[in-house]
Amino acid sequence: MDLTQGTQKEKTARSKKMMLWFGIGSLIMSFAGLVSAFIVSSKQRLNEDWLVDYQLPNAFLISLVLILLSSLTFILAKKALSENKMKMVTIWLLVTLVLGITFVYSQFAGFSEIIASGYHFAGPTSNITMSYIYIIAVLHIGHVIAGLICLIVVIYNHFKQKYNANNMLGFELAANFWHFVDVLWLVLFLFLYFFRYII
Numbered sequence: 001m002d003l004t005q006g007t008q009k010e011k012t013a014r015s016k017k018m019m020l021w022f023g024i025g026s027l028i029m030s031f032a033g034l035v036s037a038f039i040v041s042s043k044q045r046l047n048e049d050w051l052v053d054y055q056l057p058n059a060f061l062i063s064l065v066l067i068l069l070s071s072l073t074f075i076l077a078k079k080a081l082s083e084n085k086m087k088m089v090t091i092w093l094l095v096t097l098v099l100g101i102t103f104v105y106s107q108f109a110g111f112s113e114i115i116a117s118g119y120h121f122a123g124p125t126s127n128i129t130m131s132y133i134y135i136i137a138v139l140h141i142g143h144v145i146a147g148l149i150c151l152i153v154v155i156y157n158h159f160k161q162k163y164n165a166n167n168m169l170g171f172e173l174a175a176n177f178w179h180f181v182d183v184l185w186l187v188l189f190l191f192l193y194f195f196r197y198i199i
Contacts, residue, residue, distance in 0.1 A: 013169050020173055024180050027143065031184065034139070035191060038132045042195070051129040056193055057113035060137070063106035064189050067144075070099035071182040074175050084165050086158075093155050096178075100148045107141050133192060140185055147181050150174040 042050050077092035111134070119130040154174045157163060163171050 016169065016173060017176075020176060024177070027180075027184075031136070031139070031188065034132070034136055035188075038136070038195070041128060041132065045128060049128055051127055052196060054129050054133075054196055055117070056133070056189070057110035059106045059110035059113055060189060063103050063110065064185060066099050066103045066106060067182045067185050070096050070103065071179050073099060074178050078168070078171065078175055081163055081168060081171060082165050086161075089158060089163075093151070093158060097148070097151055097155065100144065100151060100178075104141055104144060104148075107137055110137070136188055136192070140181070140188060143181050143184070147174075147178045150177055 046052070073092045073096040077089050077096060080086075080088035080092060114130055114133070118125060120126050121131055121134045151174060154163075154171055157170060
C-alpha cells in the first residue's frame with residue numbers, strides 16, 4: 001500500500017497510528033530488557049540471595065482482573081461510539097477510568113503486601129528478586145498513569161463532542177495504548193507468577 005495515497009486527513013491518521021506503534025515497540029523492548037535481566041540475575045545469584053519461592057501479592061492478581069475488565073469496557077465504549085450511542089460511550093469511558101484508578105490503587109496495595117512480608121525496595125531488608133518485581137511493577141504503573149492521562153483527554157474531548165462514528169482517531173489511539181498496557185501487565189504477571197516454578 002502506498003502510504004502517500006489518500007486525503008491529508010487519512011495520511012495524518014496513518015502517521016499518528018504508525019508513531020504510536022513505534023512507541024509501543026520501544027516500550028516492548030524496554031520491558032523485554034527488564035525481563036531478560038530478571039532471568040539472568042536468577043541464574044547468576046540462584047545460590048546467593050535469589051528467592052526461589054517468592055510469592056506475588058494477592059493484590060497483583062486483583063489488579064490483573066481490574067485491568068482486563070478495563071480493556072473490555074474501553075472496547076464497549078468504542079463500539080458505542082461507532083454506533084453514535086453517546087450516553088453509553090460516557091458510561092463505559094467513566095467505568096474504564098474508575099477501573100484504571102482502582103488498578104493503580106491495587107498495585108500500591110500489592111507493594112504494601114510485599115513490605116508486610118519483610119521485603120523493601122532497598123536497604124538491609126531488600127532482596128534482589130523483590131527489587132526487580134518493584135521496578136517492573138512501578139514502571140508499568142507509570143505507563144498506566146500515562147494511559148489514564150490519555151483516557152482523561154478522551155473523556156474531555158468526548159464531552160466536547162469531538163468524537164463520532166466518523167471521527168474516532170484520538171479515541172482509537174488512546175484505546176490501542178490502553179489495550180497495550182493491559183496486555184503488558186497480563187504478560188508480566190504470568191511471567192513473574194510462573195517463572196518461580198521453572199528456575
